[in-house]
Amino acid sequence: MxxxxxxxxxxxxxxxxxxxxxxxxxxxxxxxxxxxxxxxxxxxxxxxxxxxxxxxxxxxxxxxxxxxxxxxxxxxxxxxxxxxxxxxxxxxxxxxxxxxxxxxxxxxxxxxxAAKRPETRIIRSLLLARQQLAKGRRDIENQIRALLRGFGLAVGAVAKQRFETRVRGLLEEIPLLQDAIEPLLAVRRTLLEQSDGLEERIRDVAATSPVCTRLMSVPGVGPITALAFVTAIDDPARFKRSGSVGAYLGLTPRTHQSGETAWSGR
Known part of the structure; x- marks a missing residue:
């Protein structure tokens, strides 16, 4: 049966x-x-x-x-x-x-x-952990910006490494805000430190992969992009044609057809 x-x-x-x-x-x-x-x-x-x-x-x-x-x-x-x-x-x-x-x-x-291999899932976890840390850091930075903006203080466009220095300079104008912002800055420093550690680990992993090394020879492609692509594809042998990779990643035009109406794209 x-x-x-x-x-x-x-x-x-x-x-x-x-x-x-x-x-x-x-x-x-x-x-x-x-x-x-x-x-x-x-x-x-x-x-x-x-x-x-x-x-x-x-x-x-x-x-x-x-x-x-x-x-x-x-x-x-x-x-x-x-x-x-x-x-x-x-x-x-x-x-x-x-x-x-x-x-x-x-x-x-x-x-x-296709089920991803265990080693691929482990590498993918590094990328996901870094993404979460980066999101947490951005959320805290946006909260700090909002708190300062409420008192007419604008952080403006500033590099990641100079953000805390810029905020401390603004706090000199309203010292009472330090009680609210200091804990946020402390958490941000921890997130930044852990994120930098993960990025270093990601660079080490990418350096040991011949495929990632080849991808990083393309201008604009770094270790994070290379590893993201490699872990998304996992096993290239499961694709019969190279053109199927784009479709797998969602890079296909959207087609709409109804009666005499027909168009491709968004």
Whole structure:
């Protein structure tokens, strides 16, 4: 008997639904999101599963890797296409989502997404951590600017390294603002220090990669851009044509056609 499985994954628990070739539900279950436990339950509920579908998400690459190691035929599917199919359901519940993914597996109407390798995810984490630190620093700088602006003091355009010196110069005009701004400056210094440390680590990683070194020979491409591109592509062999890379990154014109109206672009 053909069996198709849908997994609706959340941080703590995963909803499981198994359907047969006709679409009839054979079994349901809800288990902790632990690969070992999931593999055991799937072996009991769907020993002859043709495919086990889960959506793209924060845990998808890790879970796909662990399930594959346990001989589970797991496949990650594009969450955007899955959402279009799941939107047809009357009620939005975890159980219904799992069933919808199982039906998606049965019909084959899905786009498989490649799971990134562990080493790629580790490098990607450096870039994401740096991005978060940079965002935090900008948020604090904007808050400091807003506090000073409320008293008619403008920081203006200033380099990152000279920002604190400029702010301290403005605080001399209204010393009472120091109680509010000093803690923000202290946090900003810490964020800047940690961000600089991450950037140094990113430069070291990029320097050890022949692909990144080749990319950085292009004018305007630094270690961050090179690593971002390399980790986004991960395995070039999964692209049949070089032109597919642009489409994968979203660099495609938008086409609209209706009757006699037809245009490409935004």
């Amino acid at each position: 053909e069996q198709y499985v849908g997994l609706d994954v959340s941080l703590k628990e995963t909803e499981i639904c198994v359907v047969d070739g006709s679409g009839a539900v054979l079994a349901r279950s809800r288990v902790p999101t632990e690969p070992e436990r999931l593999a055991v339950v799937l072996g009991e509920l769907a020993p002859a599963a043709s495919v086990v579908v889960l959506e793209t998400g924060g845990q998808s690459s890790w879970l796909h890797q662990e399930l594959t190691l346990r001989a589970v035929p797991a496949v990650i599917v594009d969450a955007r296409r899955a959402k279009a199919a799941l939107s047809c359901l009357m009620n939005k519940t975890d159980a219904n989502d799992a069933e919808g993914l199982a039906q998606l597996a049965r019909t084959g109407w899905y786009r498989e997404v």
